[in-house]
Amino acid sequence: MKKIFYMGTLLFSVGLLAAGCGSSNTDSSDNESPDGKTTLDFWSFWGSGARQEVIEEIIADFNASQDEIEVKYSYQPWGDIWTKSLSAITAGNPPDVIVQDINSVAQRAEAQQATDLSEYVEDGFSDEFYPQLWETVEYEDKPYAVPFNTDTQVIFYNKQIFEEAGIGEEDLPQTWDELETVAHQLDVKSGDDFERIGFYPLWNLGADVWALNADDGVSWFDDQENVTIDTDNKVEALDWILEWQEYYGQDTINRLEAEFGSGVADPFISGLVAMRAQNINYYSSLMENAPEDFDFGVIQIPEKETGSGHWSWGGGFVLEVPQGAKNPEASYAFIKYLSTPEVQEKFGEKSFDIMANKTANENLVNNDNLDEKGQMIYQMADENFANTVITPVPLTAPDYNSLVNEQIDQILLGNKSAADGLADAQKAVEDLVEQNK
Incomplete structure (x- = not known):
């Protein structure tokens, strides 16, 4: 399909x-x-x-x-x-x-x-x-x-950090709930400050990937080129991201992002983050920049719930x-x-x-x-x-992405609810499609 x-x-x-x-x-x-x-x-x-x-x-x-x-x-x-x-x-x-x-x-x-x-x-x-x-x-x-x-997008995890936390291969997260549980087991705090974060969903994956993952591999358009932005599953996906944002706090997220670099400053290599969503050929960067004894594993993006599918994007x-x-x-x-x-x-x-x-x-x-x-x-x-889903741009909406991202930004900034923002995005893109028909 x-x-x-x-x-x-x-x-x-x-x-x-x-x-x-x-x-x-x-x-x-x-x-x-x-x-x-x-x-x-x-x-x-x-x-x-x-x-x-x-x-x-x-x-x-x-x-x-x-x-x-x-x-x-x-x-x-x-x-x-x-x-x-x-x-x-x-x-x-x-x-x-x-x-x-x-x-x-x-x-x-x-x-x-x-x-x-x-x-x-x-x-x-x-x-x-x-x-x-x-x-x-x-x-x-x-x-x-x-x-x-x-x-294709996957999640890399630091095996040493997992072992130190007592998390074995049998405990690797397969669902969103399990991902949250494992991530918070890996968090390290000093007072009110996080010194290590187990996982944050928007580091290297967009909200659109999580929306796809939540909605049976369908993102902003379905296979008939119908606009499918405002769905229950996608609203739940954006609300779920907001929960992560609230848990860690925007100040913490901004502070740690400011520390991100490349090469040896990579936050995954340095241990600042225990799990990192990435394109699978991130392995090339690890080969070049990680110490020889750096050990890691790779898992599929967890599914929203058991049976909903480990949907990814490429x-x-x-x-x-x-x-x-x-x-x-x-x-x-x-x-x-x-x-x-x-x-x-x-x-x-x-x-x-x-x-x-x-x-x-x-x-x-x-x-x-x-x-x-x-x-x-x-x-x-x-x-x-x-x-893994590939996403060719519909001929009827070549410029729609900016309309969607504008609403997602408003949601993440707290200016709109997930439901309202995705409803507004749905209407804006439907209007664009109608104009281009």
Whole structure:
């Protein structure tokens, strides 16, 4: 079943996928190299670290594997890549392949900024991908992109802190009530001040994820693109978040947030927080920054109540051929290569992204180049993705997210009740949809 909505945490998830700076740019105006090969200009924002290294290695492997196509890699800075690609498409000189946001494929297809790939995609090709990912690349039942990588939200927990508190594996929280109980067992106070917090739901997860989790995996839109903001379960989810906020106090939350940093200052690594909701490839940061003896585990986001489902959210990226690319068939040949289980496994092994190809992720669970923790991460990713919802933006409401977030902010500031705020958001988004029909 297709679930459609947009998540505020997308910016955080894509931030983990977007790495720094790197390669020089090339011009795709000349589509043939001096030796007669078709030259493709491939744009992405992977410009430093493991992702840059592995994508450049993969491109070199592709170029050496055949003698008809030569791919050149062009790094484009995060935040610039999509505005630059739009300008290039308008000017008639687009890149040949580009990494794009998974949630907005339909917008680009409708605007004729992406190429219809249906004449190149073979029957059965879509079966190689997680179904909720493939659904995002279709517009009017035709594919305009191919899924590349994705993510899912989970909870990391500090095993040493759990052991010291006498909380064993059998006591790991599975429901919201259990999450509260365990979190408060892990709290440490000095007088009226918290020195450690067991868990706070809005650190790295948005209220929209908890609303989804509470409401059978449906967030602001259902699978028929009906607006489903003002529901009983979502009101309960916002009220539940307010209870956490009241328990710890806004002053405490603000004080601890001010101490948050990155790298070795990470509050999870430092022990400031015992459980932290995160994108699953947060493991990469732990490998880089945590001490060697730092021990952690990963659990699914607890369900609202037993049987309601461990629903989570994921974002991700796709490979597209921009409209006007000079040789779409060659572009698709490269995209297909990037989508093979072997190449996807190679990228995942270095990045700890969840790959779009199901077989690649299954292989990573037993990949001999990964240690026990790495294999555990992919085992959890594969299991969790069954409950992970991807959220393409409805064509009828491309700008609705700001309307929802405005009301959520009012709720969290105490200016509106959860019921009133979500009712107002429902009406505002319904009005937007009506205007765009």
